[in-house]
Amino acid sequence: MATVVSDTGVGPLLRRWRERRRLSQLELALRAESSSRHISFVETGRSRPSEEMVLRLAEHLEVPVRDRNALLLAAGYAPRYPESALDAPELETLREGIGRLLRGYEPYPALVVDGSYTVVAANRALERLLAGLPEHLLAPPANAMRITLHPEGLAPRIRNLRAWRGHLVEQMERQIAFGRSESLRALHAEVTGYPLPPERPDEEPAEEPYAYFALPLRIEHDGRVLSFVSSISTFNTPLDVTVAELAIETMLPADPATAEYLRTLSD
Incomplete structure (x- = not known):
């Protein structure tokens, strides 16, 4: 099953996940040890998050592993999590x-x-x-x-x-x-x-x-x-x-x- 990446960038994807979890930018920022200003800049595309920040936000948003790879790709990074065949050694x-x-x-x-x-x-x-x-x-x-x-x-x-x-x-x-x-x-x-x-x-x-x-x-x-x-x-x-x-x-x-x-x- 291929990972699908949105062409709208990592910011809108993160915003959708935040809204699904019903968190404000401030709540997410506090959990991720960031600032609501930085979260806002990431979501609007004014700031490119680091790979570490993408993974940290994904963790606090409880994003499934497959979709974490999609977030990384949308931010310009390589996927972090492999997808092994179940019969793999x-x-x-x-x-x-x-x-x-x-x-x-x-x-x-x-x-x-x-x-x-x-x-x-x-x-x-x-x-x-x-x-x-x-x-x-x-x-x-x-x-x-x-x-x-x-x-x-x-x-x-x-x-x-x-x-x-x-x-x-x-x-x-x-x-x-x-x-x-x-x-x-x-x-x-x-x-x-x-x-x-x-x-x-x-x-x-x-x-x-x-x-x-x-x-x-x-x-x-x-x-x-x-x-x-x-x-x-x-x-x-x-x-x-x-x-x-x-x-x-x-x-x-x-x-x-x-x-x-x-x-x-x-x-």
Whole structure:
């Protein structure tokens, strides 16, 4: 995925990030140990920031690693962060660690996705949950959003589809608001265009007040309804674009019946 650089320069890009974070020039200046006057000059193009200043502002604005490279390029500097292929030798330790984590989480489902929700790894518990789905959804490069929301995917099995779909769509929209991924925008347009299946008599309404600590995914599997809550983890202070965009999603049983059923499957 290529880094896109705006032709309007680093100043307007930094201003957009500051406005997205809802910071004033003074607040950003205090955090970055600068002055509001200098921040103003950088944003208007009257002053060219040093490479160190670009990185410092990007850090305090919590700019994603990919977009930090774009800021550096727009300021006339070389990108700082590499974008390694996931199968590159230098990421072997990472791959092994992810594999151990996924296996260790069994019998509960877990997967790893990239910034466009392409599935890069999954454990056997998730594969069991996806059994019976058509090959065109599961064949690499499989996409987690497409698997979940496609009419031939998990969507017909999800008892609270409208609530869960709304959660996933909002999640994508938040990411789109803070990034410029064209692949993510295309995926959002695709999945929001999927027709919703007719509402079933047993479908749980979107406004249902669930007796859980988080919105559950309520999904049918082999004649029973399983309940999960989802947790997403990312890597702290990544220095590689690929690693920065990986997310590990673990699905925790939301009730004792689901936990017990999954344990019986792994016996």
